[in-house]
Amino acid sequence: MNLADSATSPFQLPEAGSRPASESKRELKTQARAFLEAMAADSVAGKWIPDVTERWRNIELEIDSKGTYLHTYKELRFGTRLAWRNSNRCIGRHFWRTLQVVDARQCDTAEDAHRHLANHVNEAFNGGNIQNVITVFPQRKPGAKDAWRMVNHQLIRYAGFKQEEGATLGDPDSVDFTEYCESLGWNGVRTRWTPLPWVMVKDGIVLPPHDPFQSDALTLQEVPIIHPDHGATAELDLRWYAVPLLADMALKIGGVVYPFAPFNGHYLGTEIAARNLTDPDRYNVLEPWAKACGIQPSTQRSLWKDEALVKLNQALLSSFDHAGITMGDHHEMGRAFEGWCQAEAKQGREVPGDWSWLTPPISGSLTPQFHRSFSNAVVTHTNYFYQEPVKVKGMSYPSKAKDTHRLLVGDAFSQDQPPATCPFSKLSSTFKNLWS
Numbered sequence: 047m048n049l050a051d052s053a054t055s056p057f058q059l060p061e062a063g064s065r066p067a068s069e070s071k072r073e074l075k076t077q078a079r080a081f082l083e084a085m086a087a088d089s090v091a092g093k094w095i096p097d098v099t100e101r102w103r104n105i106e107l108e109i110d111s112k113g114t115y116l117h118t119y120k121e122l123r124f125g126t127r128l129a130w131r132n133s134n135r136c137i138g139r140h141f142w143r144t145l146q147v148v149d150a151r152q153c154d155t156a157e158d159a160h161r162h163l164a165n166h167v168n169e170a171f172n173g174g175n176i177q178n179v180i181t182v183f184p185q186r187k188p189g190a191k192d193a194w195r196m197v198n199h200q201l202i203r204y205a206g207f208k209q210e211e212g213a214t215l216g217d218p219d220s221v222d223f224t225e226y227c228e229s230l231g232w233n234g235v236r237t238r239w240t241p242l243p244w245v246m247v248k249d250g251i252v253l254p255p256h257d258p259f260q261s262d263a264l265t266l267q268e269v270p271i272i273h274p275d276h277g278a279t280a281e282l283d284l285r286w287y288a289v290p291l292l293a294d295m296a297l298k299i300g301g302v303v304y305p306f307a308p309f310n311g312h313y314l315g316t317e318i319a320a321r322n323l324t325d326p327d328r329y330n331v332l333e334p335w336a337k338a339c340g341i342q343p344s345t346q347r348s349l350w351k352d353e354a355l356v357k358l359n360q361a362l363l364s365s366f367d368h369a370g371i372t373m374g375d376h377h378e379m380g381r382a383f384e385g386w387c388q389a390e391a392k393q394g395r396e397v398p399g400d401w402s403w404l405t406p407p408i409s410g411s412l413t414p415q416f417h418r419s420f421s422n423a424v425v426t427h428t429n430y431f432y433q434e435p436v437k438v439k440g441m442s443y444p445s446k447a448k449d450t451h452r453l454l455v456g457d458a459f460s461q462d463q464p465p466a467t468c469p470f471s472k473l474s475s476t477f478k479n480l481w482s
């Protein structure tokens with residue numbers, strides 16, 4: 047089986063318009079119904095639907111006549127949150143009720159879209175006390191081009207400039223998109239840490255790149271990464287931006303697809319220190335970092351890489367703390383997530399999850415996630431999905447990250463509701479009180 051085949055993955059949305067209308071209406075009704083029932087059953091949001099029977103009748107009529115239906119604001123608000131709760135790979139899901147929802151379903155012009163995005167970046171940063179925010183743009187409509195998409199992977203990401211002799215200045219994962227932006231006329235300064243401009247696609251038409259950072263319309267919030275005990279690490283000029291703002295995933299609520307709904311949480315230190323700065327095909331800084339910490343890169347068995355990696359993770363956490371910007375660590379997040387899983391289980395709700403994502407890339411066995419299993423059943427009516435990249439001329443997508451996502455879903459399966467019980471999902475009793 048080809049695991050990279052997007053059609054087999056429940057994390058990947060099928061392309062729009064790939065099914066006959068009657069079949070897609072039936073499927074939409076099934077998913078709309080499952081969402082409405084989940085909302086009605088929720089202890090908080092259940093009260094937001096005054097009359098479920100009447101609401102269901104209206105949704106069915108709307109689907110019959112228009113092939114889709116509109117969510118009320120409260121459905122939208124609960125739906126974005128439920129989609130987060132259903133995201134099996136996210137270790138921060140216990141915050142799901144805190145998501146702040148901005149309704150941008152009326153957004154029509156480029157100015158309006160840029161204003162929404164700039165507000166999102168500011169609201170999310172919130173002076174360093176990061177808030178979880180989603181801005182929801184118009185839903186997909188049958189037979190129409192998507193009103194809005196964005197070519198960017200995140201609202202803030204560093205450019206990657208290919209240099210002579212094959213080296214890259216900046217983030218190698220951004221090289222293709224950076225070249226695409228330059229082909230559209232963007233001429234950002236060539237540094238290791240240049241934020242990319244925004245490239246919006248309106249009704250299938252690519253708009254000129256908009257660079258809110260170059261024009262000073264937005265301040266780029268970033269943190270220098272320095273180890274408190276190793277002053278020489280300052281000379282490496284490492285840094286990272288404050289907020290991860292995902293822009294290329296689709297939101298689905300009760301079968302309705304929102305192809306552009308940028309959202310953010312806050313970072314977990316390992317995402318930056320153990321991956322973005324360390325991966326050999328990203329910033330790849332481990333060797334110079336080790337030297338700056340006085341660690342000699344010698345034999346593998348000296349574990350110099352591991353030692354340097356721990357120091358880089360320490361530096362990341364202490365630098366963000368020093369800057370007063372929210373940053374998670376894998377111990378605290380792991381503990382809190384496990385606590386939530388146990389509280390949910392007491393209520394008869396099993397939390398499904400993807401073990402390979404919930405276990406951090408360093409010190410896995412020090413977290414509770416390592417010592418238990420999860421059902422990886424994916425709730426498909428309401429969730430966040432990878433989607434086909436927006437098709438624009440002159441842009442290719444060989445991104446390793448995207449292939450990895452596809453390859454990792456081989457053990458996931460789709461399901462309308464979370465599993466009631468999973469025989470393997472209990473934390474081993476030996477470990478139970480270590481994290482309580």
Ligand code: ARG
Binds near residue numbers: 290292312314322
């Ligand atoms: N891992 C991605 C990055 O390093 C961000 C993914 C979302 N992370 C989050 N904490 N919400 O940029």
